[in-house]
Amino acid sequence: MVDRECVQRAQTGDRKAVVMLLRELEAPVYRTAYYTLGHEQDAMDAAQEALLRIYRKLGTFRGDADIRTWAQRIAVNAAIDHARSKKDVLPFKEEAAGGSNPVERSGIHSDVREAIQRLPEPQRSVVLLRHLHDFSYQEIASTLEIPVNTVKSHLFRGRKKLMEWLSDYREGGVLP
Numbered sequence: 001m002v003d004r005e006c007v008q009r010a011q012t013g014d015r016k017a018v019v020m021l022l023r024e025l026e027a028p029v030y031r032t033a034y035y036t037l038g039h040e041q042d043a044m045d046a047a048q049e050a051l052l053r054i055y056r057k058l059g060t061f062r063g064d065a066d067i068r069t070w071a072q073r074i075a076v077n078a079a080i081d082h083a084r085s086k087k088d089v090l091p092f093k094e095e096a097a098g099g100s101n102p103v104e105r106s107g108i109h110s111d112v113r114e115a116i117q118r119l120p121e122p123q124r125s126v127v128l129l130r131h132l133h134d135f136s137y138q139e140i141a142s143t144l145e146i147p148v149n150t151v152k153s154h155l156f157r158g159r160k161k162l163m164e165w166l167s168d169y170r171e172g173g174v175l176p
Helices: 004-011 015-037 040-060 067-085 093-098 107-118 123-132 137-144 148-166
Strands: none
Touching: 004 015, 004 040, 015 040, 015 067, 015 107, 015 123, 040 067, 067 123, 067 137, 107 123, 107 148, 123 137, 123 148, 137 148
C-alpha cells in the first residue's frame, strides 16, 4: 500500500516514488478496465492510458481522498472513453469463442464478467468498485462524483440485474 509520503514524493518528482506508485496502481487500474471493457487488449490499452493520465495529473492530486479512489476515477473514465471510441466492437465474443485460457473462457467466471459488462453505466462502475476493489460507499461516491444514496441505488439495481441474469446459471451454462 502506498502511503501519503510516497505520494508526496512522487508529486515532487521523486522517480522511485513515481514508479512505486504506478506499480501499486497498475493491477487495480487494469482490473477496472478489463471488467469495464471485457477484452484483454482493450483493457491493456485503457489501463495504459489511465496510468499515463495518473502520471500526468499527479500534481493535481490534492490528497482529499485516498490515491486509490482518485486513480479509479481516472481508470473508469479512461475505460469509458476507450469503449466510446470502439462502439462497433462487441466485448467478450473473442474470448468466448476460444481465448487462450480455457479457465477464463468457461464457467461462471466468464459468465459473471459478461453479465457485469451488460450492466448499464454507472451501475457497472459501482458494482466493480464495490465488489472488485472493495471500495466503501463513500469511496465510490467520491470516485464517481455522485451522492452516496445514488451509489446505493445503482448498486441495488446492478445486483438485482446480475442475480436475475445469473439465476439460471448451470456449470458450463450460457447467459440468457
